[in-house]
Amino acid sequence: MAALAIGCGSDEIDAPDDCAADEMxxxxxxxxxxLMLMNHAFINKIGSGxxxxxxxxxxxASAIFHLEFNKLAANGDIVDARGRIQTTTSGLDVGNCxxxxxxxxxxxxxxxxxxWELTGLHEDPExxxxxxxxxxxxxxxxxxx
Numbered sequence: 001m002a003a004l005a006i007g008c009g010s011d012e013i014d015a016p017d018d019c020a021a022d023e024m025x026x027x028x029x030x031x032x033x034x035l036m037l038m039n040h041a042f043i044n045k046i047g048s049g050x051x052x053x054x055x056x057x058x059x060x061a062s063a064i065f066h067l068e069f070n071k072l073a074a075n076g077d078i079v080d081a082r083g084r085i086q087t088t089t090s091g092l093d094v095g096n097c098x099x100x101x102x103x104x105x106x107x108x109x110x111x112x113x114x115x116w117e118l119t120g121l122h123e124d125p126e127x128x129x130x131x132x133x134x135x136x137x138x139x140x141x142x143x144x145x
Contacts, residue, residue: 013105014137014139015117016115016140020143022038027138028090028092028094029136037065038057040054041054042114050070051071053067054066063087064084067116074108075110078108079106080103080104080105081104081116082098082118083096092138094124095126096118100120104117105117105118112143116139117137119137120133121134
């Protein structure tokens with residue numbers, strides 16, 4: 001896993017940066033998983049709602065990744081974020097509760113390339129955040145083809 005430091009200390013992100021085309025690389029505790037995913041939607045923050053990054057549609061595994069961020073972001077920016085991942089291969093279902101704000105980070109590397117580091121996670125966070133808190137960080141990258 002590579003670390004990238006940009007700007008001041010609060011803008012550091014520790015996430016994989018080795019994704020191939022249409023690949024998501026996830027690191028969560030002992031889970032180090034690569035998924036071939038082919039569908040993504042990136043909507044920048046405009047107006048009062050958050051920006052979103054959604055990644056789904058796997059050829060070798062089922063995964064749903066949803067990330068929200070709270071500032072308009074350009075290539076190279078690192079913004080505060082929250083998100084959730086669900087996979088059938090490793091059984092992951094962790095994410096942030098909406099009431100916890102945006103405790104993670106999203107790095108918009110370039111058009112079609114993203115890296116993230118999510119903290120303050122809960123098991124099965126929706127709809128009422130009743131799942132147990134977990135101390136493990138979820139980090140990853142995705143590169144669209």
